[in-house]
């Protein structure tokens with residue numbers, strides 16, 4: 001029986017802020033020292049001026065393990081695998097609200113599947129205060145598209161995953177944003193309609209991996225004058241229900257344990 005991981009996902013927000021030299025948002029949990037140490041040890045870099053976060057929906061830790069070969073190229077770009085326990089309930093808006101505030105659901109106020117605008121301090125507010133430019137590229141009307149609205153920042157709402165990735169590639173090339181968050185959902189859609197290891201779900205994992213590699217290669221080419229932190233960061237996991245469909249939202253390791261990948265592409 002799998003156990004819950006120890007490191008809370010809420011520690012990610014302050015970790016990103018620390019690397020960017022930005023004071024973390026008000027309710028952010030302490031940074032993940034393990035991740036900071038790993039990133040610096042593998043790159044020799046202690047601060048960055050660009051962050052690219054790829055947010056593929058619903059990749060559980062055990063799914064990552066089961067299909068690790070699909071992510072081999074991702075790990076070349078982002079070699080640090082950081083295991084996190086996400087927040088409860090492991091639903092998309094709840095988890096992304098915690099990822100980008102560093103706060104638990106009782107503080108940010110999203111406790112179920114609903115998509116109100118988060119009113120507490122976020123990483124986006126923190127970056128704006130520091131004079132930096134954040135941007136979110138998401139599928140239209142999804143959580144990442146809706147819950148961080150109202151800030152003086154850029155939002156791109158696209159039709160579906162491929163359009164999101166195309167937009168993100170274009171934005172990396174334009175090199176205007178300091179923090180770029182890129183949301184994809186194909187695996188989440190697929191596992192709800194079939195199950196977590198169906199043929200179509202596995203194809204969706206391939207899409208996630210391929211998209212992350214494309215984004216990483218673009219960063220390597222277009223952000224040569226920057227030290228860039230790049231992350232592969234799902235929100236929650238998934239389990240298979242007795243009736244066979246994929247689902248998430250339970251306080252079980254399958255839904256709560258996630259693996260993120262991080263790396264630094266230093267200026268070159």
Ligand SMILES: [Zn+2]
Nearest residue numbers: 057058092235
């Ligand atoms: Zn989700």
